[in-house]
Amino acid sequence: MNFEQENLGTALEMLSCMLETGLITREEHPREFIRYDQVVEVRDALDFLAENLGLLICEYKGALYISPGVNNRVFSLKNTEIKIELGRGFNNPEMYTAFFIMHVIITEFYREAAPDSFRMKLPKDLLFEAVDKKIKAIADLENFEDINSQYKFNFKLVHDVWNKLPKTEFKDDSDEVKQRGVGSKTTIINQTIRFMQKHKLVEEHDDAIYLTDRCKAIIGEVYNNHEVQSDISNFIDSLSNFEGDENA
Numbered sequence: 001m002n003f004e005q006e007n008l009g010t011a012l013e014m015l016s017c018m019l020e021t022g023l024i025t026r027e028e029h030p031r032e033f034i035r036y037d038q039v040v041e042v043r044d045a046l047d048f049l050a051e052n053l054g055l056l057i058c059e060y061k062g063a064l065y066i067s068p069g070v071n072n073r074v075f076s077l078k079n080t081e082i083k084i085e086l087g088r089g090f091n092n093p094e095m096y097t098a099f100f101i102m103h104v105i106i107t108e109f110y111r112e113a114a115p116d117s118f119r120m121k122l123p124k125d126l127l128f129e130a131v132d133k134k135i136k137a138i139a140d141l142e143n144f145e146d147i148n149s150q151y152k153f154n155f156k157l158v159h160d161v162w163n164k165l166p167k168t169e170f171k172d173d174s175d176e177v178k179q180r181g182v183g184s185k186t187t188i189i190n191q192t193i194r195f196m197q198k199h200k201l202v203e204e205h206d207d208a209i210y211l212t213d214r215c216k217a218i219i220g221e222v223y224n225n226h227e228v229q230s231d232i233s234n235f236i237d238s239l240s241n242f243e244g245d246e247n248a
Contacts, residue, residue: 003045010035011045018057018066022200023214026062060217067218085198087191089182093161098192100158104131105202106219107237109211117216121208128167128189135162 003011014032017024026033035042050057050066058065083090086098108130109117138159141147147155162185168177169184180194181187193209196202201215211219 007041023065058217058221065214065217097158097161101192123208
């Protein structure tokens with residue numbers, strides 16, 4: 001595909017900025033955004049460059065964010081790197097549990113195909129209750145292998161990890177509750193939140209979680225993309241209904 005030199009140059013400048021800082025804003029780069037808005041070829045060139053690098057361009061409230069695309073082997077983290085970033089003691093079972101918690105966070109902020117989150121914050125105690133409730137609902141499911149295959153996700157592994165852990169863990173010879181590690185449900189949730197904070201997806205204040213604009217931009221692009229495992233979030237969101245009215 002051929003692009004005019006000036007338009008391609010603008011697209012390259014915008015992509016370079018996003019690769020360096022993770023975003024480009026209208027306020028800080030008005031010239032580039034004017035051309036991005038008014039010259040279709042600039043937008044096409046930027047999309048073309050991103051697509052060939054396996055990246056997604058995500059727009060939200062006057063800014064463009066960049067995110068690795070599905071199965072991106074260059075810019076996305078490998079499982080080994082994810083486990084290292086999650087923290088000491090995280091192996092595949094704990095990593096899948098962290099992924100499950102991330103999906104629950106998304107489903108607790110978004111409902112069905114809503115374009116934006118329906119709540120501003122998610123208290124951590126409500127997150128714990130949501131994760132616990134949905135994992136308990138997994139126990140009522142039949143044919144784990146069929147479900148794992150359908151959604152390409154190991155729900156049984158998550159169920160087994162979660163149920164073997166106490167809610168909290170205390171430090172040796174102390175009444176102080178551990179906040180990090182893999183020894184309790186609380187610490188795994190905390191480590192998952194820290195991982196998301198590191199990647200600028202959430203912020204935590206006063207024991208509550210807030211989605212960043214970067215996260216909202218990615219959700220708007222990625223979770224509406226049929227190639228991404230959005231079905232997993234829909235399935236996890238529906239788990240609450242499996243328990244019946246008595247436990248709802």
